[in-house]
Amino acid sequence: MIIGVPKEIKPQENRVALTPAGVDGLIRAGHEVLIESGAGLGSGFTDESYKELGAKIIEDASKVWEKAEMILKVKEPLPSEYGYFKKDLILFTYLHLANEPELTKALMESGTIALAYETVQLANRSLPLLTPMSEVAGRMAVQQGSIYLEKTRGGKGKLIDGVPGVPPAHVVVVGGGIVGTGAIRRAIGLGARVTVADIDTDRLRYLGEVFMGRIETLYSNNYNLTEAIKTADLVVGAVLIPGSKAPKLVTEEMVKQMEPGSVIVDVAIDQGGCVETIEKPTTHQDPIFVKHGVIHYAVANIPGAVAQTSTLALTNVTLPYAMRIANKGWKQALKDDPALAKGANVIDGKITYKAVADAFDMEYVELDKILN
Ligand SMILES: NC(=O)C1=CN([C@@H]2O[C@H](COP(=O)(O)OP(=O)(O)OC[C@H]3O[C@@H](n4cnc5c(N)ncnc54)[C@H](O)[C@@H]3O)[C@@H](O)[C@H]2O)C=CC1
Ligand SMILES: CC(=O)C(=O)O
Numbered sequence: 368m369i370i371g372v373p374k375e376i377k378p379q380e381n382r383v384a385l386t387p388a389g390v391d392g393l394i395r396a397g398h399e400v401l402i403e404s405g406a407g408l409g410s411g412f413t414d415e416s417y418k419e420l421g422a423k424i425i426e427d428a429s430k431v432w433e434k435a436e437m438i439l440k441v442k443e444p445l446p447s448e449y450g451y452f453k454k455d456l457i458l459f460t461y462l463h464l465a466n467e468p469e470l471t472k473a474l475m476e477s478g479t480i481a482l483a484y485e486t487v488q489l490a491n492r493s494l495p496l497l498t499p500m501s502e503v504a505g506r507m508a509v510q511q512g513s514i515y516l517e518k519t520r521g522g523k524g525k526l527i528d529g530v531p532g533v534p535p536a537h538v539v540v541v542g543g544g545i546v547g548t549g550a551i552r553r554a555i556g557l558g559a560r561v562t563v564a565d566i567d568t569d570r571l572r573y574l575g576e577v578f579m580g581r582i583e584t585l586y587s588n589n590y591n592l593t594e595a596i597k598t599a600d601l602v603v604g605a606v607l608i609p610g611s612k613a614p615k616l617v618t619e620e621m622v623k624q625m626e627p628g629s630v631i632v633d634v635a636i637d638q639g640g641c642v643e644t645i646e647k648p649t650t651h652q653d654p655i656f657v658k659h660g661v662i663h664y665a666v667a668n669i670p671g672a673v674a675q676t677s678t679l680a681l682t683n684v685t686l687p688y689a690m691r692i693a694n695k696g697w698k699q700a701l702k703d704d705p706a707l708a709k710g711a712n713v714i715d716g717k718i719t720y721k722a723v724a725d726a727f728d729m730e731y732v733e734l735d736k737i738l739n
């Protein structure tokens with residue numbers, strides 16, 4: 368199969384979908400790999416490092432898209448890329464379609480085979496291609512949040528761990544999954560007071576045990592969130608209902624009650640966000656805005672800022688799936704692997720992921736009907 372890797376074009380997105388190790392693996396398996404010139408530079412990989420393993424370096428993104436049978440990317444395509452979609456092209460990347468009506472439409476109209484990293488799901492319900500980036504983003508959410516608490520950044524001027532005689536900052540994490548756990552790790556590592564809210568009491572039980580009394584766990588409902596957020600210096604939004612638009616759990620009323628100079632980092636923004644006062648994502652170039660005196664950070668590609676770590680962590684998990692798609696073709700690969708089949712979002716003009724169809728009130732077609 369001919370596999371193409373374009374350079375990411377989202378602002379300051381430095382990740383790349385394939386490392387030299389990935390090129391080596393795919394070429395050894397008999398595939399052809401096209402890399403857009405400069406695609407790996409942000410993650411520390413030169414054109415030369417790909418070329419010496421047999422990849423072809425292509426100057427022009429449009430040629431990569433045109434020649435490839437499968438495109439591997441990191442972030443969802445941006446509007447300037449929609450024109451490259453074509454019938455039967457396999458697109459394997461993050462898509463977050465429930466928050467992307469125009470992209471969904473473009474994928475449907477073009478007949479692209481759109482497989483989303485974030486909905487690939489194992490039998491134990493875990494999301495193997497989202498997990499490593501969530502691990503990064505959770506840690507980064509607290510790292511960035513603590514910086515914006517500094518007065519010189521517009522924050523209230525609070526040191527996250529306090530000092531003897533002065534209390535630490537209060538970090539409230541909404542959603543105790545992978546992002547939430549990364550945020551908790553970093554927050555307690557920095558010495559903050561930490562509260563985590565979730566509706567999954569087994570998860571709260573697990574977190575309580577793992578962090579051994581160093582966090583407070585809270586059942587997530589409107590009343591409890593209101594009380595916790597009143598005293599929060601930093602709120603991290605980390606909920607997910609796989610494939611769906613995120614519920615707006617942190618309401619405008621809750622935000623109004625926060626002290627001026629407090630910070631909200633909504634990691635869930637890629638699925639539309641869980642904070643009512645955030646309408647759209649921000650970018651690494653312009654990461655924050657202030658509303659009701661509270662700093663809001665809503666970057667949808669947080670891991671792009673630590674691209675060396677993130678690219679390695681992402682490609683470690685995506686490559687085995689990409690390899691199986693390349694070896695068997697998408698249809699057989701999906702038939703053979705129910706986890707990968709969950710990644711099918713739009714196939715041949717039809718929405719095959721229920722939460723995406725529901726988000727737009729559109730028809731859902733079961734994947735089995737297409738595969739068999
Ligand atoms: N902005 C960025 O750069 C990045 C964003 N993400 C996003 O972060 C979000 C979270 O991802 P993960 O932690 O991997 O998901 P996860 O599935 O591991 O965790 C989500 C948690 O939310 C909980 N939850 C569901 N409804 C809730 C409610 N009403 N109240 C409180 N908790 C609730 C679930 O029980 C679960 O524990 C996703 O939207 C993901 O795409 C992930 C990586 C990077
Ligand atoms: C998960 C995601 O959207 C990201 O890593 O950018």
Ligand SMILES: [Mg+2]
Pocket residue numbers: 443463466467637667
């Ligand atoms: Mg997006």
